[in-house]
Amino acid sequence: MKPDFNAMTRKELRAYILEHRDDTEAISVIVEKIKADPNIHWYKPEDTDRFPEIFAEHQKCREDARRNQENQ
Known part of the structure; x- marks a missing residue:
């Protein structure tokens, strides 16, 4: 089962x-x-030109999540 x-x-x-x-x-x-x-976040193939910007956003989100976990 x-x-x-x-x-x-x-x-x-x-x-x-x-x-x-x-x-x-x-x-x-x-x-x-x-x-x-x-x-x-889901990105389209045409977003590859924005990779540096997308990567920076991703890093910021990860850092924010880490800070939130530390503050709990």
Whole structure:
């Protein structure tokens, strides 16, 4: 019997998928979880010209998240 993928965290799903690489249902669930995450930004191929700007934004978000964790 398969686990309840929707109840699993992304970390748990990742571990499961690494052990069950052919389980397309689990892969679909983790993709949907990633797509639903408001902290993940999706970029278009034409955004490659903006890579330095995008990278700086990413670094700032990571630094802000780190500071927030330290302050909790």
